[in-house]
Amino acid sequence: MLLPGTDVLFLFQRDGCRTLRMTIRSDGSVVVRAPAGLSEEKVFAFLFSRLDWIRSKRDFFTSHRGTPSVFKEGEPVFFLGRPFLLHAVPLIRGVRAGFEGHRLKLPCPGRDPDENTMERSFRRWRRETAALVLGRRLARMERRACALLGDDAAVRSLAVRSLRRRWGSCSVRGNIILAEQLIAMPLPLIDYVLCHELCHLRAMNHGPAFHACLRLLLPDAVDRERRIYIWSLEHPR
Numbered sequence: 001m002l003l004p005g006t007d008v009l010f011l012f013q014r015d016g017c018r019t020l021r022m023t024i025r026s027d028g029s030v031v032v033r034a035p036a037g038l039s040e041e042k043v044f045a046f047l048f049s050r051l052d053w054i055r056s057k058r059d060f061f062t063s064h065r066g067t068p069s070v071f072k073e074g075e076p077v078f079f080l081g082r083p084f085l086l087h088a089v090p091l092i093r094g095v096r097a098g099f100e101g102h103r104l105k106l107p108c109p110g111r112d113p114d115e116n117t118m119e120r121s122f123r124r125w126r127r128e129t130a131a132l133v134l135g136r137r138l139a140r141m142e143r144r145a146c147a148l149l150g151d152d153a154a155v156r157s158l159a160v161r162s163l164r165r166r167w168g169s170c171s172v173r174g175n176i177i178l179a180e181q182l183i184a185m186p187l188p189l190i191d192y193v194l195c196h197e198l199c200h201l202r203a204m205n206h207g208p209a210f211h212a213c214l215r216l217l218l219p220d221a222v223d224r225e226r227r228i229y230i231w232s233l234e235h236p237r
Contacts (some may be wrong), residue, residue, distance in 0.1 A: 015036075
């Protein structure tokens with residue numbers, strides 16, 4: 001629907017909710033959910049009252065909207081917050097993926113590898129590198145957390161996978177899963193995710209105990225969380 005007299009299009013849904021709710025998605029789209037009996041006039045009045053906020057949120061998303069990586073020769077990818085240019089090299093014995101100056105060398109079959117081939121090579125490198133980098137960093141942050149908090153809460157296992165919707169998770173048994181995409185981020189943002197999951201070893205929800213734990217480990221946790229949110233918008237997976 002179009003909000004009369006404005007440029008605001010919104011998806012209007014009626015469901016079993018008790019109150020009027022509105023969501024601005026990262027693509028700038030507006031979703032409004034309303035109780036079954038609420039009139040359209042009241043919906044419009046609500047949207048008009050929030051019009052400035054809607055436009056400011058849409059402007060925010062527009063200013064931070066990024067595009068997914070393109071896996072072609074010379075295109076940038078990120079490692080620990082720094083950009084490196086993809087560079088295909090012949091797939092021969094003894095040649096491994098790695099950095100050379102400002103380039104990330106990717107062994108690929110064929111003389112002129114296509115985008116799918118380079119993406120497969122990149123994802124293989126990312127998976128192996130993430131397991132090493134994140135494993136070492138988590139162990140370091142785990143020791144730091146135990147020292148600061150005065151306990152011996154331990155990670156039972158770590159798995160590193162390609163995740164689409166979250167950066168990590170922690171089970172009640174202490175099994176942690178981390179997104180391999182994390183290694184693109186600057187190290188302070190990676191540390192936030194690691195500390196977040198380590199705090200779940202002590203508190204499985206996001207209540208006061210969890211946030212108290214997180215503040216002890218990272219006094220600037222709120223700022224780092226905001227930076228991760230912006231990074232996610234600017235560097236979509």
